[in-house]
Amino acid sequence: MGKPNDLVQGTLDMLILKTISLEAMHGWAIARRIQQVSGEVLQVQQGSLYPALHRLEQQGWIKAKWAESETGRQAKFYSLTAAGRKQLEAEAANWTRLSAAINLIVSEA
Amino acid sequence: MGKPNDLVQGTLDMLILKTISLEAMHGWAIARRIQQVSGEVLQVQQGSLYPALHRLEQQGWIKAKWAESETGRQAKFYSLTAAGRKQLEAEAANWTRLSAAINLIVSEA
DNA sequence: CCTCGATACCTTGACGGTCTACATATCACA
DNA sequence: TGTGATATGTAGACCGTCAAGGTATCGAGG
Numbered sequence: 001m002g003k004p005n006d007l008v009q010g011t012l013d014m015l016i017l018k019t020i021s022l023e024a025m026h027g028w029a030i031a032r033r034i035q036q037v038s039g040e041v042l043q044v045q046q047g048s049l050y051p052a053l054h055r056l057e058q059q060g061w062i063k064a065k066w067a068e069s070e071t072g073r074q075a076k077f078y079s080l081t082a083a084g085r086k087q088l089e090a091e092a093a094n095w096t097r098l099s100a101a102i103n104l105i106v107s108e109a
Numbered sequence: 110m111g112k113p114n115d116l117v118q119g120t121l122d123m124l125i126l127k128t129i130s131l132e133a134m135h136g137w138a139i140a141r142r143i144q145q146v147s148g149e150v151l152q153v154q155q156g157s158l159y160p161a162l163h164r165l166e167q168q169g170w171i172k173a174k175w176a177e178s179e180t181g182r183q184a185k186f187y188s189l190t191a192a193g194r195k196q197l198e199a200e201a202a203n204w205t206r207l208s209a210a211i212n213l214i215v216s217e218a
Numbered sequence: 219c220c221t222c223g224a225t226a227c228c229t230t231g232a233c234g235g236t237c238t239a240c241a242t243a244t245c246a247c248a
Numbered sequence: 249t250g251t252g253a254t255a256t257g258t259a260g261a262c263c264g265t266c267a268a269g270g271t272a273t274c275g276a277g278g
Contacts, residue, residue: 008207009118009235009264015214022217028226037217038210048265050228055264073273075226092215098117099208101147105124106201108131108146118235118264137255157236159257164235182244184255 006043012052014095015042017080017088020062026075027053053078061087115152121161123204124151126189126197129171135184136162162187170196 007015019030019037030053031044056062061084069075080088116124128139139162140153165171170193178184189197 005119005203005207005265007265008120008211010114011117011211012264015211018214018217026226027228034214037214039213041206041210042214045266046226046228047230047267047269051264054228069226071225071274073225094114095211095215097150098114099212101150102117102120102124102204103208104148105127105143105146105151106204108127114236116236121235135255136257154237155255155257156238156240156259160235163257178255180245180254182254 006045007048011095012044012048013056014088014091015044016049016052016056016078017061017084017091020078021080021085021088024065024077024079026069026077028075029069030078056084059087060084115154116157120204121153121157122165123197123200124153125158125161125165125187126170126193126200129187130189130194130197133174133186133188135178135186137184138178139187165193168196169193 015034016030019025019033025033027049031046031049034042034044053062053064057064057078061081062078063081064076064078066074067077124143125139128134128142134142136158140155140158143151143153162171162173166173166187170190171187172190173185173187175183176186
């Protein structure tokens with residue numbers, strides 16, 4: 001599986017924002033979805049996930065609400081705020097810029 | 110310029126290895142070249158560069174030799190070792206894998 | 219009934235890479 | 249003389265990630 005790293009430093013916030021921008025979701029489901037959509041390449045550890053969620057909430061980019069999950073249990077559902085949507089845009093643009101730049105170098109003749 | 114980050118965490122080693130895989134180069138020139146090739150997007154600070162070079166040398170991936178630079182001054186020229194070439198391959202493959210996975214998510218409908 | 223695995227939340231402590239800032243030295247040029 | 253580019257390096261702080269642990273509920277199988 002993901003031997004070297006489970007994710008690229010600094011991208012977790014963006015991945016979370018993007019994931020819940022499609023649909024409000026609780027933490028556990030966010031991690032599962034990122035893993036699935038990435039084809040099991042990206043692994044989100046709980047020790048990374050929850051601090052990130054609290055960080056994002058504290059910045060006002062996401063907000064939480066307790067509700068019932070698909071399995072009938074209580075879970076914290078996160079959704080994007082307006083500021084969060086802006087932040088996502090900014091981070092996605094920055095990622096595109098940086099990863100394109102890196103690819104320029106990596107694929108040099 | 111590079112407002113948010115100057116580079117993506119964990120990619121510096123790969124960028125350095127790649128850069129000197131094309132031609133032996135001293136630290137200052139490596140930083141300049143990465144910046145130029147990336148279209149001024151990636152900025153390598155000295156405080157990141159030199160620790161990285163020492164790290165890479167200690168792992169046996171690069172080796173240094175004092176020589177005269179283009180400007181006629183003494184400089185440490187770094188070149189790849191065999192192990193370094195392997196490492197570069199591994200890191201590049203991993204980068205491709207991870208960045209592709211991230212792009213999958215970022216560009217979700 | 220009891221345990222086990224999955225779900226779901228969370229914290230703590232360590233680690234490691236990057237950044238800011240500083241320190242040093244040489245050379246060209248004004 | 250002093251300033252800017254070249255060139256190397258260190259020290260300290262910051263911050264995100266990871267490994268590891270903890271709590272609790274629920275359903276299924278023994």
